[in-house]
Amino acid sequence: MTLELTGEQVAGRIAQIVPGARVEAVGLSCYVHPDDLVAVATAARDDPELRFQMLTNLTAVDYLTHFEVIYHCVSLAKNHLGLFKVRVYDRDNAVVPSVTSVWWGAHLQEREVYDLMGIRFEGHPDLRRLFLWEGFAGHPLRKDFLGISGATRHAGLPHFPKQEQGYGVLNGPRWSAEPQPLPPDPFAPGAPF
């Protein structure tokens, strides 16, 4: 059975191998400060005890006040699984260092998180949208996108009111203040292909 390492085990080992890393254990997850993420990830990948060879899952959750980027890491040799989380508090300009230099498998998943959540990954070789087209306004998986999946149902948490007008995708509500630039029209004459 794959052992799911507790946060204390992972954080304790990280504290040993990366002195000065800001890590905090909560339950099964180990919260890492964004600036220490790459160092911690590299150390966790190469450490003979933790040996997190594979990054299984990279995703993000929108907790209204902050984002959390989730990293599920698996060790094939030791057969255990660890969970790293990074918190980002700035909604307008969410930036997290990219772990593509540590695990190449992160590059497509980080593009997906950027596309759907709007979190930029610094150091990613080619950060573009994956599923939606360039010029799409907004990031759909955010809880305040167009007011749907509205936080109105989540009692006790701050919520965002539904927008009354402007439901169009290209001119609807979005987080960033200025509109995204549109790419050149692919069907205009003289287009490359």
Added chain:
Amino acid sequence: MIGLSEWYDLRDLGNPVHALLQWIDGWGDGSTFHWVAYIVSGLIGAAAIGLFLGVIMLFLIWLERRAVARIQIRRGPNRLGPYGLLQPLADALKLMQKEAIAPRLGDRVVYTLAPLVIFIPTLLVFAVLPFGNKMQVANINVAVLYIVAVGSATPLVVFMAGWSSSNKYALLGSMRAVAMAISYEIPMVLALLAMVLWTGHMDLNGIVHWQQEHHVWLLFLQPLALLIYFISASAELNRTPTDIAEAESEIVAGYHIEYSGMKFGLFYAVEMANALAVSALIATLFLGGWWLYGLDRWVPGYLIFLAKTLLVYNLLILTRGTLPRLRIDQLLAFAWKYLLPLALVNIVVVALEVLLWQQNGLAQEVFFPVCVVVNVALSVALIVGYSRAFDRRKIMAPRRARLVQDPLAYMPQ
């Protein structure tokens, strides 16, 4: 051929034609209307080939779809008409009523010309095939050379089609087709040359007569040449396993990707007609054409010829239905490094044998069986030995996956 030479003796279709032409000649005072007879004979020949090709192509489409379906454990078309026989007609009608879309940036003239021009070499090849004894539209005494020359116009038309489509897939497909056609011409010509060396004739009727005189099919005397010719010709035809030029699953129909409607129908039909022409050539050269050990006294020669042609065509369908396709560089390597040396060795051996036979006046009954045995043994030895020299067995050895019971013991640390 025994029997009557009356115009209603349809065992030789030339009889009614000959009677008609003689009747035309007899108009007037017997010397002024020769040119009418000449023109009429030409027209009859052209119309015959056209009609024959038209009818047989419908049949071939049906045959191909049913045969390939049977190989794939399913039935073919069986809804339209009994056993689906009207399916090709429905296909033709469907193609005729489609919108003819042409690419805006392409070369319009060349684009429209290509499917028309591609039909011409096929028709010309059929003109010299002997359907029966002396039953060919044009009696050229360098027929083999003529066939090779006319057939090598096809890559040019393929390139016309690919270039004028202004589509990168089409260009890719047509480049591949041209490269392959040029490469496979040479082994094909060398294989045909072996036949010419043996029989001393270049005209196809003469070759069949030679086989009749010596009571032997050239297939037995020259198995290697048959193999080389079969492979090279099917490569020229762009049929699987060598249909890389129009590989459907890669470049989506290659050089005829931008054609729709009847223009595409013409490309499709020409592919079948070319395959039929190659089958007919193999039947004539290697299998004895319209002659079948004396059966042609009772059964009309053209029926025997058609039966043999369809037999070889079924072989082409079989290879199409069962084999995956090779990559272009593998195909070109095969032609240049493998088929060409084999064809050259074959030519040398044939020349030696013919020399021995002619110079020493050996008896045919003794020499030919010896030749058969020697040639078959030599073919097998060449093919196997050459493969060994290329280390094919080691490279191509199949394997199975390793089964692991306890994964954690074998994980990379």
Added chain:
Amino acid sequence: MTIRTEPFVVNIGPQHPSTHGVFRMRCVLDGETVVDADMVVGYLHRSLEKLAEERTYTQNIPFTDRMDYLSAMSGNLGYVMAVEKLAGIRVPERAQYLRVIMAELQRIANHSMAIGTFINDCGAWQTPLMWMFAEREKILDLFEMTCGARLTCNYMRIGGVAFDIPDEFIPAINSFLADFPRKIDEYEKMLLENEILIARAKGNGVITKEMAINASITGPMLRSTGVPYDIRKVDPYAVYDRFDFAIPVGENGDSYDRFLVRLAELRESHKILVQAVRDLPGGPYKVDVPLAIRPPVGEAYARVESPKGELGFYLVSDGGAAPYRFHVRSPSLINLSLLREMIVGHSVADAIVAFGSIDIVLGEVDR
């Protein structure tokens, strides 16, 4: 005089017979060699992850059918396992065995299609595909017998399975299993020694062990490089630890090895199925779970070995009837991480064969 050549850009897809769906690869070609390749996905993006936040946990099960629509049972299984992990529900024995039976049948069906379409991409005009589809039809008939649908089964439920198997299921599956090894032998005889297949697929799209592990590749693609990582063995779920089966492993990490691994997995699935049908216990097939289950606040990540790789579901619950976050770790998307490395430097024909050997389903890539 040197002839100036310039590379040109070709789109493979989105409408293409071989891209297994709407997938677009922009390749920069220099003659026949691919110099650069860039993939464009999102043509099938249905925002299932966002839609799932509006529906109850049980209403989300049909979404998991439609993501990887060629192995719907595995998708269902992973999702209900994640919800059960969140809510702490224990599934009865009979349901576990039925889940295993359905998952393994789905694996056989999927691999039949994967191998068939792979050889179709190699050029063999659907002949092996049609042969394998005959077996797949029998499996789809079994599915239809049980849950009413052939493709999008919606069979697993939170706490068990939706329906118990009907009476004609056991004889039908026994007759299928009795006949299947002979069919696999037929496929092996037809395909294993086919020289053209070997010539096309060997050395094509090679990935090494280290590359694969670093790029999060899982499934038959990882096993073809020599890493015997199969979640059914290393992290057994749903009574897989009671069955005796092996994991096929390749050596070189090329397309031929991926094909071999999938072919061998057919046999292993057959072994599991024989044991599961033989040991199927009686008892309830579902526990009683409320229609709109409200799991306690928390998160869970559950993974299954789907025929394409590791299919994981990450669920975050806020105590409500709908999930707060529903994320699918999709094996098809992540197995595409190495596409560029596999393709660049080889010809277009090789690119198509390598792409076909990854075995992706666009519904899962785009979600």
